[in-house]
Amino acid sequence: MQQIEWNERYNIDVEILDKAHQRLFSIVRKLSQLSDNERKNKWACTEGVKFFKGYAMKHFAEEEAYMKSINYSGYEIHKKLHDNMRDQTLVVLEMDLVRSNYSKESINRFLGFCIGWLSHHILIEDRAIKGKAARKWVHEQSEEEINSLDQSITRAFQEDFQINARVASRYYSGEDIGKAYYYRLLYRTKDGKLSQVFLAFEERLLLKLAGKMLNEYFPKMDKTVLNTLTPISRQLTEHVGVNLKTVQIDKMEKDNLLTYDQLLRAFEKEYPYHSMLFDTDDGFFAFCIKK
16 A cells, blocks of 8 residues: 555546546555554544545546547446446445544555555546557446345345445445455356356454354354355345346356455456445445356
8 A cells, every 4th residue: 555656557648637547646645654643544534535535526527528528438337437436435435434433444445445446447447538448347237227236235134144234336346345255156047157246255244244144253264254155155145136137046056265366357357247345334245246
C-alpha cells in the first residue's frame, strides 16, 4: 500500500481524464500514509474519504460526458460501473469504517479495495474507451436478474445462518477484501454444460458461519473451520440455485480451494456473468458465476 504510484501505462491519452486518474491515485496514496495516532488517523481518514468521494464523483461526470461526446459503444455498462461504485460500494465501505470506529483493518480494506478498483477500472475499462484494451465487463444483465441474485443471496444468509447481508457491489472484479478464503465449485448443468461458482469469504465471516453450522465458537482458523468451506459453499450455492434461473446446477463435479491469485486468473479474460460482493456485520462475501 505504501507503493501506490501513478504509472504512465495508466494513460489513455485524454488529458482531462489522465490528470483526474493521477489525482485519484495521489489521494489514495496520501490516505495510505496516515499517522498511526488513532485520533489523528480517524480524523484524517474521515476527511480523506470525503475528499476522495467528492473528487471521484466529479471525475465520473467528466468521463461520462467524454464517452457521450465520442458515442462510445460501451457507455451504458461503463456508467453502471460508476453508479455502482458511487451509490453502493463507497456507501458500504464507509459504513464499515464507521461501524468499526475506523479500525486499522477497515481502513486497510477501504484503501485496498479502492486502489484495486482504480487499477482494474483504469487499466481495462477506461483504456477501452480509446481502444487501448478490451472490455472485461462484457455480460450485461437486466435489473431483474441482478435484483433476483441479490435477494436470493441475502435470503440464503438469513434463512440458513441468521446473518444479515447487504450488497456492496453489483460488479465485483476481484478487489481485495482483506484476509479471505476463496472457493470454486464446478457444476454440470442439465444440458451438459459446465458452470463455475466462485465464493470468497472474509476470514471472520467464515469463522462465524462455521460456528453457526457446528454450534461452536471458533476464535481463530483451524482445520475444522477450513473443512466447513465445502458444505457452507454448497449450501449457499444450492439455496441460491433453487431461486435463480441463471444459476443452473445439477451435479457438482469438482470443488477446490483457491489462492487469491488463482481467483484473479479466473477473471483474467473477462469478468463472470454475475459477480457480486456482499457485506455482513461479520465480514465480506463474494459470489460469482461463470457460465
